[in-house]
Amino acid sequence: MGKKLDEVIGVLNGTIGDHLARTGNGLGIAMGLYHDGQPLAIEPDAIRAAHPDAGARAALLVHGIMCTESVWQFPDGSDYGTMLQRDLGITPLYVRYNSGLSIPDNGASLARLLESLAGAWPAPLEEIILIGFSMGGLLVRSACHTAHREKLAWLGMVRRALYVGTPHRGAPTERAGRVLARVLRAIPEPVTRLIADIGDLRSDGIKDLGDADVRHEDRARRRDTISLRDPRHPVPLLDGMEHHLIAGSLSQSKWLTMLFGDAIVPVSSATDGRHGEAQAGGMPSGDVRLIPGVAHLGLAHHPEVYAQIRAWCEETK
Known part of the structure; x- marks a missing residue:
């Protein structure tokens, strides 16, 4: 190639x-x-x-x-x-x-x-x-x-x-995308939920960049928290x-x-x-x-x- x-x-x-x-x-x-x-x-x-x-x-x-x-x-x-x-x-x-x-x-x-x-x-x-x-x-x-x-x-x-x-302290653009997806999913409208679902198709690697998750336990913690904080x-x-x-x-x-x-x-x-x-x-x-x-x-x-x-x-x- x-x-x-x-x-x-x-x-x-x-x-x-x-x-x-x-x-x-x-x-x-x-x-x-x-x-x-x-x-x-x-x-x-x-x-x-x-x-x-x-x-x-x-x-x-x-x-x-x-x-x-x-x-x-x-x-x-x-x-x-x-x-x-x-x-x-x-x-x-x-x-x-x-x-x-x-x-x-x-x-x-x-x-x-x-x-x-x-x-x-x-x-x-x-x-x-x-x-x-x-x-x-x-x-x-x-x-x-x-x-x-x-x-x-x-x-x-x-x-x-x-x-x-x-x-080392994560990527704010990925954290912002995570927050936006959570907000869109909370709106009781099929279109906004579809947009949130499409946004969640981004890869695990991209998602890990949000908080710089280097261990599996870091990824598990992310499921329980959502923040724009550095x-x-x-x-x-x-x-x-x-x-x-x-x-x-x-x-x-x-x-x-x-x-x-x-x-x-x-x-x-x-x-x-x-x-x-x-x-x-x-x-x-x-x-x-x-x-x-x-x-x-x-x-x-x-x-x-x-x-x-x-x-x-x-x-x-």
Whole structure:
């Protein structure tokens, strides 16, 4: 399949991927590693063939909803992974997955994938760097939670996780849609209830973005509550590793930044409430960076974002 068709299927999976999985539709994407647009078997020989110089450090890049790994690409075909390989000798790996499935289910699959990867790496593996864009960052958190609970070996190799435009405190547009659907369903009119039912056809993955649900118990809690409030996530960032957060904003204006963020994810959500520490052009807290003038999708392939990612990956602590 060509890149454009893959991207269309990625959008389809983000929209109705849970339905595709339930019905066994062949368009549903099975989570796996991809190299040059093709599936990469998690076997030593396959990894060695794709990455002859595979070394002690690897970076796993996890795309967001309605995307494939192509979202990371610059116009010249390079991406954060290939640039890290060029500059720091870090081997890049790319996950493709069905972004319409629930975040906890995808997180569990990612945890299993990483466990297999750690066992199949064709060289001594010392460090795994996790880089998640948008929903991909929540998958990283969910996978780490699963690995911590199940005592998986790969978690001990993770020294840092980088979250690019990740809605750590949820997505207000999804919460607003949830409230609207509840209101429409309460009106005793067939038309409004039909509209609410149609709205509820959005995928489990989209629904999980509302409150950044990374565990199944988070999803169960959502059924009992409905709010437009920016929630504080019940699962803290995991101890034992560095966590780095990058947020974008549409404007240099402080007020527009606070109101609109990157047009999809508010700054307060992308920085997990630490937006007061993030200032344009600076890093007062060291692990939070706000990059003004960059919209949501642009964060996946922007020179300033890469410069920050590289700086964090160069740190030795």
